[in-house]
Amino acid sequence: MRIEEGENETIIGPSVKVDGDFISDGNVLVQGMVNGSLRTKGNLRVEVGAKIKASVEAANAIIRGQIKGNVTIQENLEIGETAAVEGDIATKVISVAPGAVINGHCLVSPAERGNRPAAEPAVVQKPASDRERP
Amino acid sequence: MFAYFLDDWTAHKRYSREVDSLDLLLTQHGIIGRRIRLGRLHDLDASVRDCAVSGVKTFVAIGNDATASKLLNSLLKMDGYQSDKGPTAALAVLPIGDEQKIAACLGSNTVPEAVQTLVEHRTESIDVGKLNNRHYFMTMATFPPKVSLGFLSYTVSLMDDEHQVHICNTNVFNLKSDVRYQKSFNPQDGMFEAVITRRLPAADWKQLFAKEKFSSNFQIESVFPHQRITVLSREKTISVMADAEKQLSTPVEVEVEPQKLLVVVGAKNNF
Numbered sequence: 001m002r003i004e005e006g007e008n009e010t011i012i013g014p015s016v017k018v019d020g021d022f023i024s025d026g027n028v029l030v031q032g033m034v035n036g037s038l039r040t041k042g043n044l045r046v047e048v049g050a051k052i053k054a055s056v057e058a059a060n061a062i063i064r065g066q067i068k069g070n071v072t073i074q075e076n077l078e079i080g081e082t083a084a085v086e087g088d089i090a091t092k093v094i095s096v097a098p099g100a101v102i103n104g105h106c107l108v109s110p111a112e113r114g115n116r117p118a119a120e121p122a123v124v125q126k127p128a129s130d131r132e133r134p
Numbered sequence: 135m136f137a138y139f140l141d142d143w144t145a146h147k148r149y150s151r152e153v154d155s156l157d158l159l160l161t162q163h164g165i166i167g168r169r170i171r172l173g174r175l176h177d178l179d180a181s182v183r184d185c186a187v188s189g190v191k192t193f194v195a196i197g198n199d200a201t202a203s204k205l206l207n208s209l210l211k212m213d214g215y216q217s218d219k220g221p222t223a224a225l226a227v228l229p230i231g232d233e234q235k236i237a238a239c240l241g242s243n244t245v246p247e248a249v250q251t252l253v254e255h256r257t258e259s260i261d262v263g264k265l266n267n268r269h270y271f272m273t274m275a276t277f278p279p280k281v282s283l284g285f286l287s288y289t290v291s292l293m294d295d296e297h298q299v300h301i302c303n304t305n306v307f308n309l310k311s312d313v314r315y316q317k318s319f320n321p322q323d324g325m326f327e328a329v330i331t332r333r334l335p336a337a338d339w340k341q342l343f344a345k346e347k348f349s350s351n352f353q354i355e356s357v358f359p360h361q362r363i364t365v366l367s368r369e370k371t372i373s374v375m376a377d378a379e380k381q382l383s384t385p386v387e388v389e390v391e392p393q394k395l396l397v398v399v400g401a402k403n404n405f
Contacts, residue, residue, distance in 0.1 A: 009318065012290075013330060013355030015297050020288030032356070036288065 009042070014049060028058070030065065037069075044073075048082045055087075070104075136167030136252070137185040139205050141197030142174065144230050152230050152245060156196070159249040167194075172204065182208040186215075186223060192398060194226045194252065202227045202236040203271065203377035210262065210270050210395065224257045226398035235273045236377060239304045239321075241400030251400035258405070259393040260321040263303050263376070266387055271376035272321075272395065274302040275388065277365055278372055283328055284364035284385070290356070292330065297355070300329045301363060301388050305404045307354065318357060321405055324392035328363050330356035362389045 009026035012018055016032040027042040030050045037054045038044070044058035050065030057072045064080035071077070073091040081099035088105040096102065138160075144153055160166055168190065170181050182193065182205070193209055195202040206225055209215060215222055228248045229237035242248030263271045277299040282291040292299075300306075303326045305319035318327050331352035365372075365386040374380050399405070 009357070009359055011355070011357040015293050015332065016330060016356045017291050017293055018288055019291070020285075022288045023286075026359070032293075 010040075012050075022054075046083075048080075135188075135190050136165055136192045136194055137190040138167055138169045138194045138196055138228075139178070139181070139201065140169065140171050141195075141201040141230075142172055144197055145171070149230050153196075156228060156230070156245050156249070159246065163249060163253050165249075165252055167192075172197075172201070178204055178208045179211065182212055186212060190223065192224050192226055192252070192255070194228055196228045196230055198229070198231045198233040199236050199273070200233070200378035206262070206272060206377070206395065207270050216394070220259055220393065221396035224255075224396040224398050226252055228252075235306055239273055239306065239404045240397055241403035243402065247400055247402065251398055254400070256399055257396050258322070258399050258403075260395055260397055260405075261303055261324060261326070261390050261392050262394045263301060263326055264389050264391055265374065265376055265380065266382055267389075269376060269380050269382070270391075270395075271303070272397075273304045273377055274300050274306050275374050275376035276300045277374055277386075278367075281365050281367045281372070283358070284366055285358070285360055286362070289366075290328075290330075290358065297330050297332050298352075299365065300331060301365075302327045302329050303390070307352070318359060322393070324390060325359045325361055326363075326388075326390050328356075328358040328360060329354055362387070364388070 010024050010028045012028070012030045012032045012034060014031045018034045020036045022034060022036065022038045024040040025042065026040070028040045029045045029047065030052060031047045032050060034052045034054050038052060039057040042059055044056065044061040046052060046063045046065040046067065048064045052065065052067045053069060055069045056067060059074045060076045061073045062078045062080065063083045063085065066084045068086045070087045071085060071089045076093045077089065077091040079085065079094070079096045079100045079102065081097040084101040086103045089102065090107045092110050094108045168185060172178060185193065193205055195205040209223065209225060227237040227240055227242055228245060229242060237243065237248060240251065242251050263275060265271065265275060279295045279298055281299055282289060283299065302319055304321045331354050334353055365388060367384045369384060371381050371383050372386070374382050374386065
């Protein structure tokens with residue numbers, strides 16, 4: 001996946017802090033801080049030095065900064081070697097570079113996730129105990 | 135039919151050569167019209183109304199950004215300026231003196247270029263910004279440091295005082311060649327961009343006193359495209375440079391009015 005530099009419409013620079021629910025229809029480049037939630041119908045690029053404490057939703061994403069919150073990506077997610085994600089991840093396709101830190105559940109499946117709540121981990125069936133067995 | 139609005143200071147002998155050459159060019163091209171000199175006590179709104187009633191379709195500001203800003207505000211506040219088919223009269227600028235962001239945006243960088251633009255008379259409808267539901271601006275509004283931005287569902291605060299907020303309607307930073315901003319700064323897209331810049335230190339004394347190269351003094355760090363922005367400040371009133379200097383009470387509501395103004399543009403326009 002490639003997100004061209006010229007495609008950025010909103011740029012959250014390194015000198016800026018965004019508080020609240022950031023919603024956009026276009027592509028977003030984050031170099032600064034975001035607290036709250038970040039949702040875009042376009043592509044997201046989180047650069048080195050960016051600090052996001054928010055749930056994140058986007059069509060495609062490249063993450064090289066820090067995210068504390070759940071990440072839901074509709075298509076492709078690329079996690080770079082400098083990235084640190086603390087939260088659950090849900091996406092269709094993922095690539096993780098060596099050195100990236102992920103602390104949370106990771107759900108990768110090509111299934112449609114339009115109706116599924118953000119980064120909800122799959123339910124795991126417990127094996128039946130000895131007493132329950134016939 | 136044309137009406138020319140000359141700012142009072144253009145009568146100064148410093149500008150006499152430019153004004154004389156302008157008169158000559160206008161006469162040569164046969165586009166002479168009504169001349170109105172804008173004194174300090176002049177009622178510009180009444181003059182604009184009077185010209186519109188007498189059938190003037192092109193209002194020409196002779197002077198700098200402040201002159202064009204005064205005329206633009208009077209024109210847009212005039213009753214009947216907007217008809218069902220759009221704006222009823224066009225604005226043009228003939229540049230005299232410094233501070234010519236509006237003229238540069240319209241492709242009228244020099245007096246001969248501006249006269250040629252008037253002769254060709256190609257018009258375009260463009261968006262304008264509105265501050266506190268009262269003051270209009272065409273190019274951009276520059277706010278003092280220590281302000282923050284309020285959008286519909288989020289706020290943007292600056293982490294230090296070195297940065298400045300500009301709300302841009304047109305491409306004043308000359309960034310069309312930069313691939314990162316090709317979709318931004320279009321005065322016909324019904325949006326404007328809140329831009330946060332960092333002022334670069336002057337490399338040498340020549341750059342410190344340079345009047346030109348406004349855009350090279352700033353480095354763009356953040357861009358937020360939007361239609362409505364609230365600028366918040368701890369001060370009760372702030373000085374905003376929106377084409378011309380304006381004192382505004384805070385919070386300052388900035389909204390875009392799409393395709394509101396008709397302008398005469400030249401081939402070298404910056405749209």
